[in-house]
Amino acid sequence: MGSGAVGHRESAAANGAGTPTGQPLPILVHARDIVDAYAACDVLVLAGETGCGKSTQLPQILLDNRRRTGVSRVVITQPRRLAAISVAARVAHERECELGTQVGYAVRFENKSGPGTQIRYVTHGVLLREACSSSTASLRSQEHSAFHLNYDAVIIDEVHERDLNTDLLLGMAKTKLLERKGSAVAKSDAEESFKLVVMSATADIAAFTDFFSAPCRPLNGSQRQVHPQTPLVVKQLIIPGRAFPVERLFTEEPVQEYVNAAVTACAQIHADEPFPGDVLCFLSGQDEIDAACALLKDHLERYLGKKRTKHEVLIMALYATLAPEEQQRAIEPLPVEVRAQRRKIIFSTNVAETSITIPGVRYVVDSGMCKMRVGTSASQSSLQIVPISRAQAAQRAGRAGRECAGKAFSLYPERALFSVMPEFEPPEITRCDLASAMLTLFALGTDVRHFDFMDAPSAQGVQNALELLVDLGALDEHCEMNAVGRAMAALPVGAMVGRAFLEAMRAGCAQSMAMMAALLSVEGNIYASVRPERRAAADKARRHEASALGDMISVLNVFEKYLSLHPRERGAYCRDLFISARTLNAARAAYEQLLKLQQTRTVRQGANALCRDVYRAREPSWWSEPAGGPRPRMQLQRCLVAGFSRHAASLLEAPPSSRLSGSPNQTAGEFAVAPSSSFNVRYKGLRGGPELFVHPSSVIHWRRRPPHCILYQEILITSKLYVRNVLEIDSAWLDEATGS
DNA sequence: TTGTGGTGT
Structure with missing residues (x-):
């Protein structure tokens, strides 16, 4: 193996680094070209469709030809945890080593790698985090960016997503490579040197090649001198995939009712197309x-009726919030003996576009639509149904050709590919809240205004995020x-949750806030996915743990109860309250992570600095409990105010007089018997803006009197502007938090 | 009076 010969290990073939038919993976045929290109460049742009073997083989090719590549330690990033773990397992098997030794992985909450790990699979986020934490020492130097990674080769996979x-990694890596190239000391500093490989779908490699070939182009044409710019040497290689041909069919005209059209198309495929072949x-x-x-069930019963004795249909749903067992049921192929008679028809979101592969699929029906989160601030968002991109359309169609030739039926005319669909989805950075991304960049020693983005975020988005970070005390003026x-x-x-957490460390309620922060950060609602017919029962059950202080405290009550239970009892508790055990378990992991981070120097220093810089002038009574006994939630509320003061709103209008029967000094626990249909209170953001309505799912609606002042986690735009995850606060705390 | 496309540290 140390011979330097270009070729592949015997063990790879022995352990199946080839196709089911015994042919080698396409990428292995090109190993020599890859090694040649890698040796001669700074950045290698490698294009290859799914199935060419690039994720499993490229790191091995670089490592096994280390005499020419100089690679003895390689990191490869994946967009999803599951991908990082499963590819690492595959490669460990091929190399006949135990996972976590020579081949390993690291995702959030789980690190299976060690000092001897030569091939390390990680998520994009882990690598970024690694670059941040190892960079603290180098922050002294203003000459160089702090992006620092201890690998010979950095491979960013699925970069087209x-x-x-990904975008932060691309910009950081490019800047670092250019700096090193322009720096005389670079050659002696072996620790700092790495080469970059970006791997992508074939469609868009030109954009990546252009990006890395061009000199640094800071966001707003700043005057910052970025070192003598010797351009990077960028090589480009295309590896053919091994997918089967897919015949793409389109409608003549645009389809109005695409759900109906999809059902009809599925029924027709079932009637006309040969077996086996799932849809x-x-x-x-x-x-x-x-x-x-x-609809399909109904349709099949009505039209196929008695004729359907031979060819049965299994109708499946697949989306990410579905329980893992149900997902598994949709993915599992039919037993071989019934595949000639039965057909599976799976209705799926775009979870099956990239994240989940379903064996047995030969026919694809594509509505051409997907949901996308719209809105560039953390406070305001809505999910809208929009046309997919051409790249997504190709990806969806490609799902029909994974095992044999297939057919893709598009529910839109072919011309819509160009008249309606964008070429690619807009990169996330152009449409998401930037505060956290900017915190990361600043921590890496890069001012976002000087960052070389492949696609720049909007100036307004940057401005909003900067203002937020200054407000939160993360940046000075x-x-x-x-x-x-x-x-x-x-x-x-x-950023806002983080600020509240530091505040809580100072106030001595960090443990509760760690729970709260975990709950505010987990994806999805803990109250997920209850079918309409069970919603009344769910609402009733959930009210047992509810607090009149609002949803944030209610959910915290649930979480505290959950954590206090023996792990064996937690499942039943979740079922009784119609709560997602998966979400609460994720929150538990995040909670434990926060408790650990609380001990670290960086975080402790932040909490201490908060005390010095922001609270110098504050009266000592601020943190003391009010007279009349302890109110343990009050500190938590006050700390949340410090993070979420931008999300404060005050009552605009008193409710109808019939609602005013409650005690004026109402505290937690006082709910009305049932919510009133006339309970239509409106709030106004403290910084102005449009009228806000409390989301009907909020426990606030069960109160006799609405609170005068609230915080919310987010605004959801549907029929109205709804605020979700609401907490009652005292307006005096806002003055404390904003220092006015 | 109502709603959860998909990822990730």
Whole structure:
């Protein structure tokens, strides 16, 4: 293996690094080209469709030819945890080593790698975090960016997905490579040297090649001198995939009712197309999928009726919030003996576009639509149904050709590919809240205004995020990061939640706030996915743990109870309250992580700095409990105010007089018997803006009197502007928090 | 009076 010969290990073939038919993976045929290109460049742009073997083989090729590549330690990033783990397991098997030794992985909450790990699979986020934490020491130097990684080769996989972390990695890596190239000391500093490989779908490699070939182009044409710019040497290689041909069919005209059309298409495929061959139908969301399942069942019963004795249909739904067992049921192939008679028809969201592969699929039906989160601030967002991109359309169609030739039926005319669809989805960085991304960049020693983005975020978005970070005390008035900001950047939560957490450390309620922060950060609602017919029962059950202080405290009550239970009892508790055990378990992991981070120097320093810088002038009574006994939630509320003061709103209008029967000094626990239909209170954001309505799912609606002043986690735009996850606060705390 | 496309530290 140390011979330097270009070729592949015997063990790879022995352990199946080839196709089911015994042919080698396409990428292995090109190993020599890859090694040649890698040796001669700074950045290698490698294009290859799914199935060419690039994720498993490229790191091995670089490592096994180390005499020419110089690679003895390689990191490879994946967009999803599951991908990082399963690819690492595959490669460990091929190399006949135990996972976590020579081949390992690291995702959030789980690290299976060690000092001897030569091939390390990580998520994009882990690598970014690694670059941050190892960079603290180098922050002294203003000459160089602090992006520092201890690898010979850094491979960013699935780079075409363009999630936020990918874009940050691309910019940081490019800047670092250019700096090193322009720096005379670079050659002696072996620790700092690495080469970059970005791997992508074939469609868009030109954009990546252009980006890395061009000199640094800071966001707003700043005057910053970025070192003598010797351009990077960028090589480009295309590896053919091994997918089977897919015949793509389109409608003549645009389809109005695409859910109906999808159901009809599925029924028709079932009637006309040969067996075996399952159908995968892409719709935008859970509602549509549930409707389509019911419609198809109805349709098949009515039209196929008695004729259907031989060829049965299994209708499946697939979306990410579905319980893992149900997902598994949709993915599992039919037993071989019934595949000639039965057909599976799966209605899915775009979870089946990239994250989940379903064996047995030969026919794809594509509605051409998906849901996308719209809005560039943390406070305001809505999910809208929008047309997919051409790249997504190709990806969806490709799902029909994984095992044999297939057919893709598009529910839109071919011309819509160009008249309606964008070429690619807009990169996440152009449409998401930037506060956390900017914290990361600042922590890496980079001012966001000088960052070389492949696609720049909007100037307004940058401005909003900067203002927020200054308000939160993470940046000073000159936009320099301070200890508070460094601590916030080290916390795996959003900027506002992070600030509240530091506040709580100072106030002595960090443990409760760690729970709260975990709950505010987990994806999805803990009250997820209850079918309409069970919603009344769910609402009733959930009210047992509810607090009149609002949803944030109610959910915290649930979480505290959950954590206090023996792990064996937790499942039943979740079922009784119609709560997602998966979400609470994720919150538990995040909670434990926060408790650990609380001990670290960076975070402790941040909390201490908060005390010195922000609270110097504050009266000592601020933190003391009010007279009349302890009210343990009050400190927590006050700390939340410090993070979420931008999300404060005050009551605009008194409720109808019939609602005023409650005690004027109402405290937690006092609910009305039932919510009133006339309970239509409106709030106004303290910084102005449109009228806000409390989301009907809020426990606030069960109160006799609405609170005068509230905080909310987010605004949801549907039929109205609804605030979700609401907490009652005292307006006096706002003055404390904002220092006015 | 109502709603959860998909990722990630």
